[in-house]
Amino acid sequence: MNKPPTGKDGSDVVIITKHENNCFFRFECVLCGGSTDKQDYLYELQGDHDAIVCDECAEQPERVSARMRECAQHLRERATELEARATVHYVTDHRLRWSHGPIMSDEEKREREREFDGDTLEAPANETPSE
Numbered sequence: 509m510n511k512p513p514t515g516k517d518g519s520d521v522v523i524i525t526k527h528e529n530n531c532f533f534r535f536e537c538v539l540c541g542g543s544t545d546k547q548d549y550l551y552e553l554q555g556d557h558d559a560i561v562c563d564e565c566a567e568q569p570e571r572v573s574a575r576m577r578e579c580a581q582h583l584r585e586r587a588t589e590l591e592a593r594a595t596v597h598y599v600t601d602h603r604l605r606w607s608h609g610p611i612m613s614d615e616e617k618r619e620r621e622r623e624f625d626g627d628t629l630e631a632p633a634n635e636t637p638s639e
Contacts, residue, residue, distance in 0.1 A: 523554040524566045537562035540575035541582070 532546040542562040544550060551566035553559035565572050 524551050524561050524569065525554045526551050526566070535560040537565055539565045539572050539579075541579040542575075 527550055529548055529550040532548075534543045534546060535550065536543055538553070538559045539561055542564060544560060544562050551561040551563065553561060565575060
């Protein structure tokens with residue numbers, strides 16, 4: 509029976525292996541949350557073909573623990589943000605708005621239509637422009 513390899517401090521060692529890849533997508537790194545590039549190879553945790561590792565983690569294995577802790581901290585912060593936002597009731601305002609202000613008046617729409625060669629910009633029929 510083979511014993512898994514251990515590090516100098518007696519901790520388990522996980523081997524990262526490199527494999528050919530013919531599926532050119534970006535994959536999320538299971539260690540740090542980063543991503544791979546679209547490339548002709550992938551790094552994986554040995555024995556687990558679903559555990560894809562980014563180049564940064566594979567090429568700097570001594571930094572993996574630190575990168576994992578950074579990712580965990582980021583996820584905790586994001587979870588706190590989401591929890592705070594989850595206490596609010598959300599509704600969607602379907603009226604057309606422009607980055608420069610509220611819905612355009614009819615006169616502004618006509619002016620805009622002239623500028624854009626007749627392209628029309630209209631709010632839904634059941635809505636009235638707000639001031």
